[in-house]
Amino acid sequence: MPMTEKYCATNNLEPLVNQQVSHRLAYFAEMQQQLCVRNYGSSNIYDNGFTSLHSNSQHELRTESSHKSIEDNVTESRSVNQKLWPVKACLEMKCLWDEFNELGTEMIVTKAGRRAFPTFQIKLWGLDPDAHYILMMDFVPVDEKRYRYAFHSSSWVVAGKGDPCAPPRIHIHQDSPEKGSHWMKQAISFDKLKLTNNQLDNNGHIILNSMHRYQPRFHVIYDSATGEESKLVNFKTFTFIETQFIAVTAYQNHRITQLKIASNPFAKGFRDCDIDDWYVL
Amino acid sequence: MPMTEKYCATNNLEPLVNQQVSHRLAYFAEMQQQLCVRNYGSSNIYDNGFTSLHSNSQHELRTESSHKSIEDNVTESRSVNQKLWPVKACLEMKCLWDEFNELGTEMIVTKAGRRAFPTFQIKLWGLDPDAHYILMMDFVPVDEKRYRYAFHSSSWVVAGKGDPCAPPRIHIHQDSPEKGSHWMKQAISFDKLKLTNNQLDNNGHIILNSMHRYQPRFHVIYDSATGEESKLVNFKTFTFIETQFIAVTAYQNHRITQLKIASNPFAKGFRDCDIDDWYVL
DNA sequence: CCGTTCCCACCTAGGTGTAAATGT
């Protein structure tokens, strides 16, 4: 699998992770390696080294009725560590995500980095309270297409072939590594995560192409594997279809803007009515 | 030493430490025990279970000319772990602390908890980069006296016997435990630490008596001791005499108020002149 | 023309001392 190896070999970890946890790189180096193999090892590889979810039947996205996510690991050839078998994840604020998703979620990307809204938050169950886990997120292009917003029809249309991707980055939750009991105590919020369109970003933010569609993913990594255990698959990936979005430098769909203003406390200054708890966040 | 044992026995750890790190209690239980013995084992014990620094020659405070602190461990009977021998601490913003100290530093205590200013910040050297350490602070009453401010003479005078102390608390730095390399990377700031006069405080803040004098202390704890090593003294305490202060509910010395306003960025609104970088913080 | 960048008014969240009110 030469492409995969080449991809991993050129995948310099240092600038890929967010700054808050850079001093813990040793913990994550091997996990990064595993994720590379896992993400791209059995998928169609494009010139830019990236994967298309849609072109890979293993990853084909399907609508889920509940808060449940797609668990990617079921197709793994290696056995999954027992510490991860019972792990379940649930998306917080699912109703709000659904509302955005029905309109076509847009996320602002800026040179300096912009937080995503709604914030990515998950609740975990089934971790070993005393074992150590690392939590991380990454963002997979949904396709290799560039989009534009057709104002006359109020819809997104394909505008051509996708632009080349910067080397993909991962965001490691700042509490990592922590015990299972810590992660299960309350919802885990990725509110430090920022999105940027600056291909040369030096702040460890997630680099995305504007006008491209992305699927966020959550990874739970078992951090205490030793001996024979370390040969098992020591992570589990959760994909919530309703968190898909298109990266933009300015909002295109006015209804998205209005929903952001209505639901994001920091945008309260732009609300028309005084009912500021339309969404209780 | 019945008082010491009684003191430690009634010293329920749970509510003593700040909330941010409460889930890491297991790490600190033994250290707390050691600190109790160490702090109070060879000192005069008062009815309230507290120690007078002044009445104990081993702890007698003396002025230091440089940034150096008093290292308490030299009087220990047990051997100190090698991982701590070369550890040195240096007080950040020493000039500002000196300026406050010459006037007689006052720190506001409130029911809800108030940050100290200047912020307690130290720089560490000599840690093993790969070993894990815990950093904590506590506050020792300088004497068992109550003070009042004599406005006519602009000085603090003894107003009687000290009030009973609440069970002493420790503040564990939120990054604990972390590797030596982490702690030495930059100055360690205890900016999450808050002081309160609420004897029933439930937020893990440091409980102090208003109008009483306190000496802050820094403790570096070696967290990786196993086997024979664990019988050694696995912590080192640093005391910076210039950080001594009197707890107050309202500032008494007007010159302290003015110095706070001049040097604390959050008090900029009370400055007379527009030169807001009189102190570059 | 369309997408991006930049500055800005307006928020959230929380750290200041003040001065009046409230104990004790």
Add this chain to the structure above:
DNA sequence: ACATTTACACCTAGGTGGGAACGG
């Protein structure tokens, strides 16, 4: 009297979308 509490104006620090300016 003196100490403490409370509400508050005024900051820091940083997250919003708007709209003008910029650029291919």
